[in-house]
Amino acid sequence: MRWTPQRRLLLEVLDGTNGHVTGAELVDRLRAVDPATTPSTVYRTLRVLEEIGVVQHAHGRDGREEFHVRPAEAHGHLHCSSCGQSWEISPADAAATVQAFRDRLGFDIDLSHLSVGGTCATCREARTR
Amino acid sequence: MRWTPQRRLLLEVLDGTNGHVTGAELVDRLRAVDPATTPSTVYRTLRVLEEIGVVQHAHGRDGREEFHVRPAEAHGHLHCSSCGQSWEISPADAAATVQAFRDRLGFDIDLSHLSVGGTCATCREARTR
DNA sequence: CATACTCTTGCAACGCGTTGCAATAAGCCG
DNA sequence: CGGCTTATTGCAACGCGTTGCAAGAGTATG
Ligand SMILES: [Mn+2]
Ligand SMILES: [Mn+2]
Ligand SMILES: [Zn+2]
Ligand SMILES: [Zn+2]
Numbered sequence: 001m002r003w004t005p006q007r008r009l010l011l012e013v014l015d016g017t018n019g020h021v022t023g024a025e026l027v028d029r030l031r032a033v034d035p036a037t038t039p040s041t042v043y044r045t046l047r048v049l050e051e052i053g054v055v056q057h058a059h060g061r062d063g064r065e066e067f068h069v070r071p072a073e074a075h076g077h078l079h080c081s082s083c084g085q086s087w088e089i090s091p092a093d094a095a096a097t098v099q100a101f102r103d104r105l106g107f108d109i110d111l112s113h114l115s116v117g118g119t120c121a122t123c124r125e126a127r128t129r
Numbered sequence: 130m131r132w133t134p135q136r137r138l139l140l141e142v143l144d145g146t147n148g149h150v151t152g153a154e155l156v157d158r159l160r161a162v163d164p165a166t167t168p169s170t171v172y173r174t175l176r177v178l179e180e181i182g183v184v185q186h187a188h189g190r191d192g193r194e195e196f197h198v199r200p201a202e203a204h205g206h207l208h209c210s211s212c213g214q215s216w217e218i219s220p221a222d223a224a225a226t227v228q229a230f231r232d233r234l235g236f237d238i239d240l241s242h243l244s245v246g247g248t249c250a251t252c253r254e255a256r257t258r
Numbered sequence: 259c260a261t262a263c264t265c266t267t268g269c270a271a272c273g274c275g276t277t278g279c280a281a282t283a284a285g286c287c288g
Numbered sequence: 289c290g291g292c293t294t295a296t297t298g299c300a301a302c303g304c305g306t307t308g309c310a311a312g313a314g315t316a317t318g
Contacts, residue, residue: 002264002265002313002315004265004266006267023304024303038267038268039304039306040267040306041267041268043306044306045266063192063193063194064305078234081239087234093230093234100222100225104222105216105250106250107245107247107250109246110247113210115188116230116236116238116243117243118237118238118239118242119239121234121236124237130295131283131284133283136296151274152275153273153275156274165298167298168276169298169299170296170298172276173276173296174296193275
């Protein structure tokens with residue numbers, strides 16, 4: 001693996017990011033620093049960074065990839081289709097689900113990639129009220 | 130809502146489809162019948178059909194939309210990231226998960242839109258052996 | 259420091275899907 | 289039937305991301 005200016009810059013920008021970020025957002029932020037930034041390089045580098053664990057992607061409500069920087073522990077996301085908000089799923093909240101799928105189907109859920117849509121408590125109450 | 134030749138044709142093609150299908154696949158099949166088919170019309174019509182319950186989309190492993198024709202009952206999908214296979218999640222297998230998220234977080238999971246990645250039983254055994 | 263090896267980049271073209279807008283045509287009503 | 293209203297279409301442009309390929313540049317080696 002080679003240490004190039006393009007990779008160095010992406011790592012710097014990622015360092016100044018917390019939470020989640022899409023590829024397009026990163027291209028924008030990189031271009032603010034170096035206008036010569038090329039999308040293909042950025043997306044390829046993101047894949048490399050994901051292989052070595054620096055970032056990890058999941059999918060937003062529209063299916064687009066969102067990158068999480070320096071993932072501390074694997075976690076999924078909840079997306080409310082009514083208000084558009086998102087929340088992280090704590091490992092505790094996911095444990096039962098992971099267990100159930102392993103026991104019943106032998107399927108090992110990849111928590112870091114889990115993205116669940118639905119209606120949040122607030123929106124549901126607002127609707128039934 | 131107006132009954133147009135384009136919508137009629139899409140419904141016919143959907144009728145000859147079972148399981149899941151992507152928008153691009155549908156455009157291809159439509160063009161085989163009517164080469165003048167326009168993508169924007171197809172995608173817009175799919176959204177209309179989803180509103181009235183004729184199709185329902187979920188997301189494949191890559192996040193792309195896949196449409197399910199005449200959904201009998203809401204169900205999610207499992208995608209194995211190792212072998213690429215997919216399976217439907219029976220409502221029974223999902224019940225515990227739905228219940229857990231409602232009880233713990235007040236979140237109402239949209240089963241029809243649920244897409245879970247991970248490793249299937251076969252692939253996991255092949256790996257550990 | 260020069261050389262060579264090969265990983266990485268940039269470019270151009272492509273694929274998929276979305277959007278604004280003007281033209282078209284469904285469906286309603288007299 | 290013929291005209292009117294407005295939903296729908298087709299087009300062109302765009303946004304996001306991917307890929308093949310040739311040129312460029314890290315890095316190891318002597
Ligand atoms: Mn969706
Ligand atoms: Mn993914
Ligand atoms: Zn909500
Ligand atoms: Zn598998």
